[in-house]
Amino acid sequence: MQIKNYEELNFTQIDVLREIGNIGSGNAATALSGVVNKRINMSVTDVKILDYNDAMDMVGGPELIVAGVIVKLSGDMEGIMLYLGKLEFINMVLESISLDPVESYDELSELELSSVTEIGNILISSYMNAIASLADINIKLSVPAIAVNMAGAILSVPMVEYSYTANKIMIIDANFMFDGKEICSDLILVPDINSLSFLLKKLGVADE
Amino acid sequence: MSNMTSVGISDMKIIKGNGCLITYALGSCVGICIYDSRTKLAGMVHIMLPNAPNGDNANPYKYADVGIKNMISKMISMGAVKSNLFAKIAGGAKMFEIFDDNAFGNIGKRNIITVKDVLQGERIPIKGEQVGANYARTLLFCAENGEAKVRTAGSKETIF
Numbered sequence: 199m200q201i202k203n204y205e206e207l208n209f210t211q212i213d214v215l216r217e218i219g220n221i222g223s224g225n226a227a228t229a230l231s232g233v234v235n236k237r238i239n240m241s242v243t244d245v246k247i248l249d250y251n252d253a254m255d256m257v258g259g260p261e262l263i264v265a266g267v268i269v270k271l272s273g274d275m276e277g278i279m280l281y282l283g284k285l286e287f288i289n290m291v292l293e294s295i296s297l298d299p300v301e302s303y304d305e306l307s308e309l310e311l312s313s314v315t316e317i318g319n320i321l322i323s324s325y326m327n328a329i330a331s332l333a334d335i336n337i338k339l340s341v342p343a344i345a346v347n348m349a350g351a352i353l354s355v356p357m358v359e360y361s362y363t364a365n366k367i368m369i370i371d372a373n374f375m376f377d378g379k380e381i382c383s384d385l386i387l388v389p390d391i392n393s394l395s396f397l398l399k400k401l402g403v404a405d406e
Numbered sequence: 407m408s409n410m411t412s413v414g415i416s417d418m419k420i421i422k423g424n425g426c427l428i429t430y431a432l433g434s435c436v437g438i439c440i441y442d443s444r445t446k447l448a449g450m451v452h453i454m455l456p457n458a459p460n461g462d463n464a465n466p467y468k469y470a471d472v473g474i475k476n477m478i479s480k481m482i483s484m485g486a487v488k489s490n491l492f493a494k495i496a497g498g499a500k501m502f503e504i505f506d507d508n509a510f511g512n513i514g515k516r517n518i519i520t521v522k523d524v525l526q527g528e529r530i531p532i533k534g535e536q537v538g539a540n541y542a543r544t545l546l547f548c549a550e551n552g553e554a555k556v557r558t559a560g561s562k563e564t565i566f
Contacts, residue, residue: 350431
């Protein structure tokens with residue numbers, strides 16, 4: 199049976215999605231750890247089905263400034279993947295590739311912004327690669343784009359994209375830890391509802 | 407500024423006399439403020455999409471067309487006079503520029519066009535606007551005087 203909205207997901211399916219998220223973000227953490235040469239762990243992935251307004255609070259409030267990297271998914275799975283990086287994380291990355299840390303977002307130069315974009319891209323593509331090979335599907339990724347701005351407006355991009363078909367947003371969310379220190383940075387997968395059904399079917403947990 | 411009423415996404419609020427309405431981090435969404443200076447009724451709606459598809463009556467304030475019209479009739483039922491009304495609008499940005507996908511994120515532009523069309527159809531003049539570009543806006547609207555303010559990341563508040 200096709201799922202028509204996110205609330206129809208059963209416990210088994212949510213569990214499978216959480217596991218998918220764990221595998222994706224685990225792969226992403228390994229990739230990033232190779233780039234920055236630091237030990238990176240991830241916290242357990244969360245699957246959340248939220249009202250639009252609650253989703254804003256989840257990322258730390260609508261007006262919080264973040265560096266958002268977005269990649270659009272197409273092929274067998276449509277959706278949007280977002281990486282929300284906060285200043286502490288950005289500085290960790292900049293230092294690891296021998297660039298100077300910054301005090302505020304507007305100090306980020308073109309070069310530094312493109313480094314952050316590339317880090318977001320590495321995280322997102324390694325995450326999606328893991329899912330694609332696990333489910334044996336073909337996922338195409340767009341070129342990444344970056345915006346340094348209010349988290350609420352960045353998160354509203356996937357919401358608006360799917361809001362004709364849904365009144366809630368499903369978020370598969372992971373947090374990373376560096377050298378034992380939790381640096382809040384969210385990796386968020388927002389699949390569209392048809393692709394979600396397809397993915398669940400491929401993984402053998404479609405509803406009978 | 408102590409008396410703030412928050413307007414969520416796909417949400418609408420009307421206040422009277424004093425206090426301010428606020429909606430946070432408008433990206434491609436548009437905030438529409440409508441004011442009646444005689445009764446000091448101030449309404450704000452935060453829409454996500456231009457036109458309501460047939461059958462979605464559950465969320466009128468998600469859409470520009472239905473949302474604005476609903477707000478106007480609510481304001482009139484509370485004592486506002488239609489010929490007194492004016493509007494101020496903000497939002498409709500394009501947050502991301504994806505290199506190989508031009509259509510992506512054009513919803514902001516479509517939202518603005520629809521909002522303007524609907525307001526024109528209702529014969530409500532737009533007295534101020536802060537729309538387009540590529541950044542988020544937090545919008546405030548005060549019932550005292552119909553003044554609107556926009557706050558963006560890393561720059562000063564703009565009154566309009």
